[in-house]
Amino acid sequence: MGGGAAYIAVDWGTTNRRVFAMASDGTVIESLQDARGVLSLTQDAYPAEISALRSRFGAEDVIAVGMVGSSRGWLEAPYVDVPATLERLTDACRVAAPGVRIVPGVALRNGRRPDVMRGEEIQVLGAIHAGAAPATALFCQPGTHNKWVETVDGAITTFTTVMTGELFALLRGHGIMAGMLDGAVSDGAPFRRGLRRGIASSNIAATLFEVRAGLLLDRLAPSEAAAYASGVLIGADVATQEDLKRRPVHLLGGGSLSALYAVAITELGGTPVIVPDGATTAGIHAIWSLSA
């Protein structure tokens, strides 16, 4: 890496941004993470952002993924349809400025139901490209909007978004249970009880009210409510997947939330596999290499 960074990779999300100075062999030389997500930037702010990154990391080429390519971002990069491969994403990159490419997201445009992703696709395909997951696999990407992604021979063929994290945040921050869900969310008896209720639930809009009723009737302690509610939501989320016993679930994202999903997957008879960090930069590096 004597020559310094070959290019700059940016995972540019809604509220956060992660930037990586990349060597030509795909090694991450240096990285930063900050709150300069697309919601904090106007369209005309991007050129200055790019200049600052170029000065800091000493490279010209930039490849960006995520919400930066949405209608709220810098330049809209239209979704690629499934089946989506790294090659198709590479071909569909849009040039936002000289030397700056934006990788598109993936859509289920013509299926029974619509769905979209921006940023998650590069993590899934990067994990496969790096050999950290098989080319035909089921992935789970816990977060505000959890994605369940299926791949066949290195192509994303279908996926489902579940608003589990967003619903938890809405319930915790607003509405009748605001103030009741501020406790810690971690694995333990309350989380597992919630998990079983969520797995058995036909409608979380009904099951979630049991949190409030349980508190009022002293069947749930205030300190347990957040973990129980999280269990209900994660249990119902994981229960949407019908073939959990057929093959492992490759969990992307790491952290405590993925650990809770691993518990839920195990509870349903599945086998969680935590994919090591680095999938996103592996995916971006594959795009850089394919277009070099």
Added chain:
Amino acid sequence: MGGGAAYIAVDWGTTNRRVFAMASDGTVIESLQDARGVLSLTQDAYPAEISALRSRFGAEDVIAVGMVGSSRGWLEAPYVDVPATLERLTDACRVAAPGVRIVPGVALRNGRRPDVMRGEEIQVLGAIHAGAAPATALFCQPGTHNKWVETVDGAITTFTTVMTGELFALLRGHGIMAGMLDGAVSDGAPFRRGLRRGIASSNIAATLFEVRAGLLLDRLAPSEAAAYASGVLIGADVATQEDLKRRPVHLLGGGSLSALYAVAITELGGTPVIVPDGATTAGIHAIWSLSA
């Protein structure tokens, strides 16, 4: 009714209050509705509120139902367990001040799952008492927290709360779909498409994201999104009831929301019956008569 009001009935909710000057035969002489719900009042504000109502309506006795009897209200009136009849509610009233009684709510305290209601019980039992619904029936009370209530021989035996209205309000007001759900919600093709998706949905946290994806992929028009999302939520709510074809559903509350539930119940093969207004005052009057 030459003698004026015999007593004052108050349906004292979280954000609103309805007050009725009642004749001794159960006729409503005069009523008012305002925003002086329990969240707008401190505990020590209630005596002055009662004085004002007595002066205005010329009666001393007051019977109040709803959240006024909760821990956030004036005086906590502990829940009555199921099976709950008007007689048991009458016996369990609490005296908040001379001449002022608060009717308790109903709880599922010891069942498989906990649930609670405050105010809805009087509407259900009042409808039966008034002869507007059979003594053994299934009721639906659309609102922020929809209640499905089953009665047997004039007693509430079980019920389920579904947070349908609250989830719609949270999604519309906050989170990623805020600003996308401000359109009109009425019966029509978008509502019915949403209804069918909600009925078939195993997890509304996944199905609701189709609203956003549908908008991004031009499969849903911006003007249709609110009705579609409402259809998803109401469809999933009504689909929690497994025996809709076995007996009619008695809809309480009237208004446009009940009309949407009637469409959903019909879609699932059930028979909606709209119960006329007046059930709440009929229930309060039964309590007044029983304790006279």
